Amino acid sequence: MDNVISVILGGGRGTRLYPLTKERSKPAVPLAGKYRLIDIPISNCLNSDLNKIYVLTQFNSASLHRHITRAYKFDNFSRGFIEILAATQTVESMNWYQGTADAVRQNLRFFNQPNIDFVLILSGDQLYRMNYEQLIKEHIRTGAEVTISVIPAERKDAPHLGILKIDEQSRIIDFFEKPKDGKVIDSFSLDASSFDRHGVSARGRTLLASMGIYIFNLEVLREVLKETNKTDFGKEIIPEIIKKRRVFAYFFDGYWEDIGTIKSFYEANLKMTSLTPSFDLFNEKAPIYTNPLFLPGSIINDSKITQSIIADGCIINKAEIHNSVIGIRSVIGKNVVIQDSIVMGADYYESEPNIRANRFKKIPDVGIGDNSRIRGAIIDKNVHIGENVTIENVKKLEQLDAENYMIRDYIVIIPKDSVIPSHTVI
Template identity: 55%
Template sequence: MKNIISLILGGGRGTRLFPLTKYRSKPAVPFAAKYRLIDIPISNCLNSGLNQVYILTQFLSVSLHRHITSTYKFDTFAAGFVEALAAQQTLDSTDWYQGTADAVRQNLRYIQQRGIEYVLILSGDQLYRMDYRDMFKTHMENDADVTIGTLPVPREDVSGFGVVKLDENGRVVEFAEKPQTEEDINHYRTSPEWLRSRGLEPRGREHLASMGIYLFRRDVLVDLLTRYEHTDFGKEVFPSSIASHHVQSHLFDGYWEDVGTIRSFMKANLDLVSENPPMALDTEEFRIYTRPRYLPPTRMAGAMVKDSLIADGCTIGAGTVIENSVVGVRCRIGRDVTIRDSVIIGADYYESDEELQHKSSSTPAVGIGERSVIQGAIIDKNCRIGSDVRIINDSATQQKECDNVTICDGIVVCAKDSVLADGWKLEP
C-alpha cells in the first residue's frame, strides 16, 4: 500500500448544508458529537494502511486546516502525512478549482512523485467504513486501469445517483448520471443472479450506484487529466475513461451515506443513537480518529438520557431530559431542559467565571438555559440559548429565514454563534 497516494476532495461551497457551512467547509462540519466529517475518509485510509493523504480544499478552509494540523501527526519513523492542499496561484494556473477533476489537475505534481503508482480519489463528506485494501485487491486481480466503488441501491433511488452497467466479469461498460426515464432505469438494472454470484444478496437493490470512490493507475489518471480539459470526475473523467480503458467495479454492501443536505446530516447523526446503529462507533478493528481534546468527563446531575450520544466535557442540569439526540463537546445545559430528536454540536471553549460574572444580563451564556425546549433542531457551535426558549417547528414549515435561525427541509438550524434571548419562541 506504500505506492498508493490518497486524495480527498474538500467539496465546493456546500450550499445545501447551509448554515452549517456558513463559516466552514463541508468536510469540517462536526459530526456524531466529537468528530468532523473529514475524519471518516482519513480514518478509512489509516485503517487500510494508507498514510500518504492529501486533502484538496478551497472554500472556507481555515477550520479544516486547523483540525487536520492539530489531529494527524506522524512520528519520525512513520514516514506518513495528512496534509491540506489549498487552491493557490501558480505559474501554470491563476484560477480557482473549476471542479473535482480540475482540483486534481492543478496538483498533479504531488502525485507524480517518485514511487507513486496508484491514486485513490475520495470524497470528504461521505459516511462509511471501507477497507481500501479490498478495493486494491479487486483492481489488481482484474488488471484494471480504473476501479470504482459501487453500491447496490433500490430502484426508487436510482434517479439520484450515477449508475453503471457491467459485463459478466464486473467490468464497467456503460454509465449514466441520474437516469430519469423508465427505459434508462431498466437498461441499467443488474441481474440478481449475477449479484448473488458475487456474494451480494440483492433484496430489491438491483442497480449499482457510483460511490464517488475511484482507484486509478497513476499514469492513466495523469494522461486523462492532461489530454482532456474535463473539470468533474463523476460526470466527465470517469465516463470518458470507460471507452478507452479497463474500468472495473468494486462491490460494497455496507452502510454508506452522502451527507449533502441538512436532512441527510440530521438523519446520519440520529441513526447513530439507536441500539443497533448502521455504523458502530465502538469498534477496535476500524477506529475513527479525531482530535484529542483532553476534556473532563461529562457530569449529569439528575438528568434522564435515552438513546443519545453525549460527548466529553458537558454539564447537564437536574431534571433535564435528552432523548434520541446528539450532544457535542463542552455543552452546558441548564436545569429542566428538554431536548428531543436534535443535534447539539457543542462549543469551542468554556466561558470563565469572570466572563460569566461580567456578561450583559440580556446575553445568555454559551449553552442552553433553564427550562428551554428543543425538538427536531440542529444547534451549531457556541450558540447562546437563553432560559424558557422554545425551538420547535410546530407549523411544519419547510423553508424559512427567521431571526437568528434558518428552517431547512423542516429542520430548525441555529447557525454558529447565534443568540436566542430568554423567552424566545419560533413564530409560525
C-alpha cells in the same frame, strides 16, 4: 500499500448543507458529538495502512486546516504524511478548482513521487467504513486501469446517484450521472445474479451506484486529465473513459451515506444513537480518529437520558434528553427537554469575566438555558440559548429563513454563534 497516494477532496461551497457550512467547509462539519466529517476518510485510510494522504481544500477551509494539523501527526520513521493542498494560483493555472477532476489535475505534480503506482481518490463528506486494501487488491487482480467502488441501490435513489452497468467480468460498460428519466433508469437495472456473483444479496435493489471512490493507475490518471479539460469525475470523466479504458467495479455492501444535505446529515447522526447503529463508532478494529481534546468526563445530574450520544466535557443538570446527539462542552440547564435533536456543543468554556460581560449586555450564556424545549433541531456550536425558549417546527414548514434561525427539510437550524433570547418561541 506504500505505492498508493490517497487524495481526499475537500468539497465545494456546500450550499445544500448551509448554514452548517456558513463558516466551515463540508468536511469540517461536526459529526456524532466529537468528530468531523473529514475524520471518516482519514481514519479509513489509516486503518487500511495508507499513510500518504493529501487533502484538497478551497472554501472556508481555516477550521478544517486547524483540525487536521492538530489531529494527525506522524513520527519521523513512518514516512507518512497528511498534507493540505489549498487552491492557489500558479503559473499553470490562475483559477480556483472548477470541479473534482480539475482539483486533482491542478495538483498532479505532487503525486509524481518515486515508487507511487496508484492514486486513491476519496470524498471528504461521506459516512462509511471501508478497508481500501481490499479495493486496491481487486484493482490489481483484474488488471484494471481504473476501479470504481459501487454499492447496490434502489430505484427511488437513482436521481441522486451516478448509476452504472457492468458485464460478467465486472467491467463497467455504461454510466449515467443522476438520471431523472424512468426509461433510462430501467435500462440500467440488473438481475439478482449480477449481485450474487459478488456475494451481495440484491434485497430488492436493482441498480449499482458509484460511491465516488476511485482508484487510478497513476500513469492513467495523468494521461486522462491531460487528454481533456473536463472538470468533474462523475459527470464527465468517468462516462468518457469507460469507452476506451479498462474501468472495473468493486462491490461494497456496507453502510454508506453521502452527507450532502441537511436531512441526510440530521438522519445519519440520529441513527448513530440506536442500540444497533448502522455505523458503529465502537469498532475497535477500525476506530475513528480525531483531535484529542483532553476534556473531562461529562457531569450528568438528576437527568433522564435515553437513546442518545453524550460527548466529552458536558454539564447536564436535571434535563430530559431523548434520541439526540449532545456535542462536546454542552452546558444544559435545569428542566430542559431535548428530543430528536443535534446539539453540537461549544469550542470553549466561557470565562467568568466573559459571562459577566454578556449578562450585562443581556446575552445568555453559551449553552441551553433553564426550562427550554428543543425538538427536531440542529443547534450549531457556541450558541447562546436563554431560559424558557421553545424551538420546534410546529407549523411543519419545509423551508424558512429568519433573522437568527433557518428551517431546511423541516429541521430547525440555529447557526453557529447565534443568540436566542429568553422566552423566544421558534
